[in-house]
Amino acid sequence: EAGVTQFPSHSVIEKGQTVTLRCDPISGHDNLYWYRRVMGKEIKFLLHFVKESKQDESGMPNNRFLAERTGGTYSTLKVQPAELEDSGVYFCASSQRWSGRTEAFFGQGTRLTVV
């Protein structure tokens, strides 16, 4: 069974440009999460989808970030326009259920560098 897959693995863009990150969750996982780690800091929760609906987007830093999950399958995270402080590693995770002892499985992350 395929795990959580993220594209691209690395992205280098200039300040002011737009970047779109993609996450393909494990098949059958209704719950999808985005996390981010900026340099030297902790991995922070960004948002949570249940199927195509945003369940919790309390961690989204500002309105330059737009997450979508059309059809409840893969998800995209768009940063527009990108700023230097957006550099970091963006992780995606998925799980079958939200509540209880259902762990989330993580992808390998996308390393975003804004120059």
Place this chain on the structure above:
Amino acid sequence: AQSVTQPDIHITVSEGASLELRCNYSYGATPYLFWYVQSPGQGLQLLLKYFSGDTLVQGIKGFEAEFKRSQSSFNLRKPSVHWSDAAEYFCAVGATGTASKLTFGTGTRLQVTL
């Protein structure tokens, strides 16, 4: 709100030596606790988890962790470290009632010398 502290940013151990990585958490109830590892170029891999019951939990790759409620700690241990254990290790706590929305510590980078 819950929080996780990993006081050691970087640790170096010799291959074959024992290892203990510290993790302290702040949480109002019985927490769901996790240790993840990120090897170079890899994603986050779950090493072990604690939900309830036996406070000593065994994980993959020979790791174990002990939950100590009185100390709010969940330290990760391994009796004999291998060079392939060099990686970054993250402790995490689950939000109330869920093991999926996690609060992470800042991570501990482990270097193994031969």
